[in-house]
Amino acid sequence: MSPARSMLILTLFFLDVRVRADNKSEVDCWGKEIPCAIQAFGRKRELKAGDDLTLVLADGALVQQRDRMTVQLIDGRFYVEVKKPIVFNTPYATLTCVNECKALIDRKEKEISVKALEGEWNLRRLGDRRSYTLAAGFHLTVGEVETNGLAYMEFPQSLVWASTILEWSKMYPKSVELFKSDATRFRSNWKEAVESAAAVHEKVAARAVASHEEGLAQERARRKAVEKEEAGLRELFRKKNGIDP
Amino acid sequence: MKVTTFLSFILVLTLGWMQFYAAVRERFNGVQELRTQAELVKKQNERRELDVALDREQFLEFRQSVATLMPEALKEKGLGEEGYPFRSLASTITRSEVMEVKKTIAKTLFERGKSYFRGREYAKAIKTFKQVIDRFGFSTQVAEAYFLMAESQFQENELEECTTTIQQMVELFPQHELTGFSLIRLGRIYEIQNRNEEAIDIYRTVMRSYPQRDVASQAKASMRGLDQ
Numbered sequence: 001m002s003p004a005r006s007m008l009i010l011t012l013f014f015l016d017v018r019v020r021a022d023n024k025s026e027v028d029c030w031g032k033e034i035p036c037a038i039q040a041f042g043r044k045r046e047l048k049a050g051d052d053l054t055l056v057l058a059d060g061a062l063v064q065q066r067d068r069m070t071v072q073l074i075d076g077r078f079y080v081e082v083k084k085p086i087v088f089n090t091p092y093a094t095l096t097c098v099n100e101c102k103a104l105i106d107r108k109e110k111e112i113s114v115k116a117l118e119g120e121w122n123l124r125r126l127g128d129r130r131s132y133t134l135a136a137g138f139h140l141t142v143g144e145v146e147t148n149g150l151a152y153m154e155f156p157q158s159l160v161w162a163s164t165i166l167e168w169s170k171m172y173p174k175s176v177e178l179f180k181s182d183a184t185r186f187r188s189n190w191k192e193a194v195e196s197a198a199a200v201h202e203k204v205a206a207r208a209v210a211s212h213e214e215g216l217a218q219e220r221a222r223r224k225a226v227e228k229e230e231a232g233l234r235e236l237f238r239k240k241n242g243i244d245p
Numbered sequence: 246m247k248v249t250t251f252l253s254f255i256l257v258l259t260l261g262w263m264q265f266y267a268a269v270r271e272r273f274n275g276v277q278e279l280r281t282q283a284e285l286v287k288k289q290n291e292r293r294e295l296d297v298a299l300d301r302e303q304f305l306e307f308r309q310s311v312a313t314l315m316p317e318a319l320k321e322k323g324l325g326e327e328g329y330p331f332r333s334l335a336s337t338i339t340r341s342e343v344m345e346v347k348k349t350i351a352k353t354l355f356e357r358g359k360s361y362f363r364g365r366e367y368a369k370a371i372k373t374f375k376q377v378i379d380r381f382g383f384s385t386q387v388a389e390a391y392f393l394m395a396e397s398q399f400q401e402n403e404l405e406e407c408t409t410t411i412q413q414m415v416e417l418f419p420q421h422e423l424t425g426f427s428l429i430r431l432g433r434i435y436e437i438q439n440r441n442e443e444a445i446d447i448y449r450t451v452m453r454s455y456p457q458r459d460v461a462s463q464a465k466a467s468m469r470g471l472d473q
Binding site: 041074109 | 298302306308309312314315317
C-alpha cells in the first residue's frame with residue numbers, strides 16, 4: 001500500500017469517527033413503550049407500525065400513542081396511511097379507517113381538519129352518537145363543542161386539487177413513482193367527490209329555495225287572514241256606529 | 246523507498262499526535278463539558294415543553310367533555326340565582342359566538358346614537374356613531390352611522406368635519422342612497438360658504454348619479470332654491 005493511500009485512509013477514518021459522534025440519534029419510544037409521545041423537530045418525521053400504519057409528522061407536529069390501537073393527534077400536520085381500524089383521537093372528534101385509507105390531517109388548537117385522500121373514513125364528533133362517513137376526495141373541519149353540546153362540524157366539501165396535491169407531495173414518504181400512481185388514483189376519487197358534492201349542493205340549494213317560497217306563501221296567507229280580520233272589524237265598527245260604507 | 250517510508254511514518258505520527266492533542270484539549274479545557282451540559286438542558290427543555298403540550302391536550306379533552314354535558318346540566322340546574330355557577334361554567338367552555346355578540350353590540354350602540362340624534366343631543370350622537378364606525382366597521386348599520394354622523398356634525402355647525410365624513414361616505418359607499426342625501430347636504434354647506442357654483446355642480450352630480458327618486462327630487466328642489 002502506497003504511503004499516500006495509507007494517509008488518505010487514516011484521514012477518512014478520523015473524519016468518519018467525528019461525523020458519527022455528531023449525529024448520535026435520540027432515544028425513541030415509538031413501538032417500544034406505551035404511552036409514547038413523539039414530536040418532529042426541524043424536519044418531517046416518519047413513524048411506522050408494521051405495514052398497517054404509516055404516520056408522517058410535519059416539522060413541529062406532536063403525536064401520542066395511547067394504546068396499541070389509539071393515536072392522539074395533538075398538534076400540527078400529519079399524513080396518515082392506515083390498513084387497520086386504528087383510532088385517531090382529538091378532543092373534538094375521533095377518526096377511524098373503514099378500509100385501507102390515506103389522509104392529510106391538520107390539528108390546530110381549536111379545530112381538526114381532515115382531507116380524505118383514499119378509502120373511507122368514519123368520523124364521530126364529540127357529543128354525537130352518530131358517526132359520519134367521509135369518502136375520499138372530501139374535506140371536513142370539526143371544531144369546539146357548541147352550546148348544543150355537539151362539536152361544531154362543517155358541511156363536507158370537495159378538496160381543492162392543486163393545494164392538496166402540493167401538500168401531499170411534501171408529506172409523501174415513499175418514491176416519486178409511487179406518489180404518481182397514488183395521485184392518479186386520487187384523481188378519479190376527487191372527480192367523483194366534486195360531482196357528488198355539486199349534486200348535494202344543488203339539492204341543498206333547491207331545498208332552501210323551496211323552504212323560502214313556502215315561507216313567502218305562509219306570509220302571504222297570514223297577511224290575507226289579517227286583512228280579512230281587519231275588514232271584518234271595520235265592518236263591525238261601521239255597523240255599531242251607524243256609518244254608511 | 247526508505248525516504249518514502251520515513252515520510253509516511255512521520256505523516257502518520259503527526260496525524261496521530263494532532264488527534265491526540267485535539268482529544269486532550271477538548272477533554273481538559275471544559276468546552277466539551279459545557280457543550281454536554283447545554284445539550285442536556287436543551288433536551289430537558291424539550292421534554293418539559295412536550296409534557297406541557299400533553300397536559301394541555303388532556304385539559305382540552307376534559308373541557309370539551311364537560312361542554313358536551315352542559316346542555317343537560319343547564320336544563321336541570323342552570324336557572325335562577327342558583328344556576329349562575331352553571332351558566333358561568335358553560336360560558337367559559339363552549340364555543341364563543343363572538344361575531345353574533347359583536348353584531349348585537351353594534352346594533353345596540355347604533356340605536357343609542359339614533360336616540361341621541363332624535364333627542365337633538367348631537368354631540369353625544371357624533372361620539373356614539375364614531376364608536377360604531379371605528380369598532381364595528383363590518384356591521385350593516387355603518388353606512389347609516391356615517392350619514393347620521395354627518396347630519397349631527399352639520400347640526401353642530403362642524404362644517405369641516407361634516408365635509409370630511411361625506412367624503413369618506415363617497416369613497417366607501419359611492420352607490421348608497423344615503424351618500425346621495427349626504428352630497429345634497431354638502432351642496433348646502435357650499436351654499437352657506439357662498440360657493441354657489443360648486444353647490445350647483447354637486448346637485449347636478451347627484452341628479453345624474455343617483456337614480457333614486459327621493460334623492461333626485463331633493464337635489465332638484467335644492468337647485469331650484471339656489472336659482473331663486
